[in-house]
Amino acid sequence: MDGEAIGTEDQRAAGLRRMKTFATGMLVVMAVIFLGAFALQDEYPWLQYVRAAAEGGMVGALADWFAVTALFKHPMGLKIPHTAIIPRKKDQIGLSLGQFVEENFLSESVVRSKLDTARIAEKAGAWLERPESADRVAAEGAALIRGMFTVLNDDAVQGVIESMVRKHVVDPPWGPPVGRMAERIFNEGHHHRLVDLLVDRAADWVDANYSVVTRVVAQRSPTWVPRLVDGVVGDRVYAEVSKFIRAVQDDPRHEVRIALDKYLKDLAGDLQHSPDTIAKAEEIKAQLLDDPRVRDLTARTWSTVKSALLEAVNDPDSELTTNFKAAVRDFGSRLSRDPELAGKVNRWISDGAAYAVRTYRSEIAGVISETVERWDAKETSRKIELQIGKDLQFIRINGTVVGALAGLTIFAVAHAIFG
Template sequence: MIDADTRQADLRRMQLAALAVLLLALAGLALSVAMGGQGAWAWFKAFCEAATVGGLADWFAVTALFRHPLGLPIPHTALIPQGKHRIADSLAAFVRDNFLHPEALLTKLQVFNPAKRLGEWLASPAHQAQVTGTARTVALEALSLLNEESVRRAMGEFLVQRALSWNATATAASVLDVLTDEGRHQQVLDGALEKLRDYLATPEVRGLVAARLVKFSRAQWPKVTSVVDALSSVDKMADSLSDKLALQLVEEVQEALSHPEHTVRREFDAWIRSFISRLREDEVFAGDINALKDRVVQSQDVRSYLDGLWVEVRASIEMDIRRDDSALMRHLTQALAGLARRLGQDESLTQAINDHLLSAAGSLVSRMRHGVTEHIASTVKSWDDRSLVRQIELSVGRDLQFIRLNGTLVGGAIGLLLHAVTVWLKP
């Protein structure tokens, strides 16, 4: 792009060239008059006279676009500064109607096929590296920002306030509703019963039960246990009893697992539904749960733990991102390559993305169209008159000087033609 100084120099050179040609025409006119204006000088005079008139007329026309010629407030001059508001509105309307028209934009976007172009672009490893490099830079900047004490404090306060306003009981009731509607609470019960069955079947548990039985009996009935010890071993009796108890419990649990209509299942289902109702209807119970939640959220220990956890997570993420063999960046590259393949092979995906982009673009253009138009108009109207004139003159002023040059030369040619007609018509 050519800078302002270069354009100013080009404009100045063309202005001097146009002025020089006009002065030559004036000098030629003066010379032809001084030489009597007869014979060949008459032809020269006709050329120079018409060239002077044409040059002056075009100088006036070009100058009148930007300012008052010779500083004289002649009507319909200084057209650009005088009509700045009208120009601003016209320019804004032109951009709106030709560049921001929804149908035109959407047609071009549809022909462009952005999803397919994106897939082709992402298929290049160099472009994948470009995207991951940008993502790496943005991620590091974001992590740096989030590490600022003020930002961390603000985020912490925001999360605390959100947690305090969260109705834990309503959420719990909704989650349990979903679980019970799909019967998943019975799956949870199955898992618990299986764990209990396996636990009861272990020798360690049976030994623990036997030891507890012996300890309890010796503490509660020392004389009886002494008599039993004399006849048989209390430990053996406890082992036998614990084995039978464990076996009975395992059988009971297995029966509950095998029968969908078992009493345990029905009672568990009734308890869950009762608990859901209590969460929704018992205001005291709900208040107690939410109060407990608030105490946990506001606990300094919890805040300190979460803050320390965030520091560790952030440091771990940052350390990975900074590595040349970053796992996150590697996964991102693989995801980009996979997306490129999908976009190249899956026409339905490409069409779906294009449809969403067209819908979003249409909505965006419709919302922004008026705002962009107003912004263009108000910006141009706010410009200083001199700045506006200078910018436009630097953009098109050089070409306008060619109008002055052409006007001078064409005027001279017309003068010669008119003089020839005059000579031809004379008797």
Template sequence: MSANSFSAFAGPGDAARAADLRRVKILAGLVLLFSFAVFIAARMLLPVHPAFGFVAAFAEAATIGGLADWYAVVALFRRPLGLPIPHTAIIQANQAVIADKLGEFIETHFLDAAPVEAKLREVDFASFVADWLGDRKRSADLARFVLRLLPEAMSATETSGLKTFVIRRVMTQLQSVDLAPLIAGTARDFIKDARHTGLLDGLLGAVHGALTQPETVAVIKDKIRDELPTLLKLYRADAFLVKRIVASATTFFDDVRKDPAHPFRGEFDSMLLSVVEKLESEPGVIDRIHGFKRDLLARPELAELGQALWSNTRGFIERNASGESSVLAHHLANVFVEAGAALAADEEMRREINQGVVVVLRSFIAEQKSGVSGFIAEQVKAWDMRQLIGVIELNIGRDLQYIRFNGSLIGGLAGLVLYTIEVLLRLN
């Protein structure tokens, strides 16, 4: 692994930490030399006064403690003085074991279902999505990205046969739709909500308008004249009858339109309900509706219409994707922004989305955690341990050097106590 492999560990304060580590190492070495020098001086002055024995004992034990802790700290990372002493350079010698144990530890304690789910539940994924979509620039960028993908997606749909499959599935579903109950139910709701009254008024108005047209009057007049005896034709009975028919029809239509309770309205309702009942119960009517549906779906014009719609849609998308038109991008961006606003305002929807994301991620992590631990172990095994040890020592080496200070102090105190006990035993 190259020297740049651990660049991610480097920080802006590394130079200061390295200088501080050097100072602490020098200070720890000076403490060790000072302890040794005090020990030599105290042993030389021991004949002068017995008190120097206590000083010598403290300094001797402090020197030994400092040396022992220096050895322990160095042996953790490398071989002391480069000598091939067993059980030294512990981290380097156990790189593979450390890698495997680190992977197992992360899998067991970090990727276990309970802590993973607890951590995932702390994250409000839906609010993040809502805020992200609420930014118009981001939504516009997303719209442009989606538009760039759509032409390729449509081409892939055609070449992969997905388009044919979808068309067949749609046609199969349409063939399976039972139109009779659907039409009957819609008609019942139409009648129940009294929306058919407007239909009746419209029909009456259309019929009345057609009857009063000069062309219609002329046709009726000709038909009546053809049926009348010759004698009545001489007295122009046809004109009289046409006038009476139009006048009667006009009066009838006006009465029905003005009177909500007119008997004809009841007859019209009964007629519609009768048609609805036939749709629901008469096999012949149901079969005719099914036949009409089959004939309609089998018409080649319907396939041509679908192909034309597909071609027009594809052309429209390609024009927008190429930048020739920005209509679709603008509307897509608006859709994304509105979706973000709607999601931000709908707490229940956000809760459901977060729950769904937690379930998906929890399952995914549970399935992949063994692979993650194996990947971590492989990466650690591939590290250049000398460089990694340099990084570790740079970050925690200062604290490790204080072990040497503590070793000298604790060792010196222990030596002083033992020497004191020895002196007391000699006095007794």
């Protein structure tokens, strides 16, 4: 590709001026040759051929100069019909260009065909599995998170979190959902391990607190009872308590366990169906999550999340950053080595692009026509001339050469036939 065609605007303008000067110079040369040959052709008959060639060259140069100039402006300022085509037809050109792009480039079949051969997933995987690529993704992600936290307003975010907590936690009644969950747990016996743990801890406490049990018995007995009797009673009470705890501990079908199961199942049912129990659950919820506590909870939640994330992304050696980099490299490795996964990703990309083209192709193409409509007519003509005007000057040059050859050929044939 011509370097000047993609250079700066000044470079393109300079190239266009050079080509215009050269093409106009050829016209001037043809005019000078014509005048000289015309003046001397009687003295030197062979100059008739030169005159005919120069005459044809001038005609070709002038005709093509008019054709090229008429694209961008009125030749010599004369408003000749069908000149200054681009300024006058700017909007139609933009519309036609948009339709051309829509029909030939924003076609679902074209997009799918191109993406099917691009193998984006495999290329992305090969790039992502390189350590320096994972570092770059992590750095860009950290910058995105920092920018997001800079833009976000803390009060607004806390308000959103608070509204979500109220909608999904505070406002709905707690009784029925808690009751349904508890009922399932109790029916499936998942609470038995917790009961075993509590009974075991109670047995351990009784074993380790003989003096506490006997002292409590002595404190509760009447003052007139002898201490010897208190000691005997305390020993008896301790033995019975220990025996009772051991019985509950060793017998999975002990009546205490059965009674506890029945109580828990009844409680689960009441939480779902008893208005009084549901109302009590709501009172407990109101005490736990009143307005000040909810606001404090959401504020502390957002502050904790924000501080933790910022601390993690600002430290390149943090656990979050290290795990993220490892995950990026692992995903890239899987993409590049797992044909099935790569195929799925490629299909997702192809389907997404096809949907976007199918749904928004007219809007995308409309950007071209709408942009061209907003351009100034003269400025549009100048921009287009800077892009293609240099190549169009070759039309003038070729017209000069072809005109000269045509003039020479016509004169030579006519002279040969008619003398």
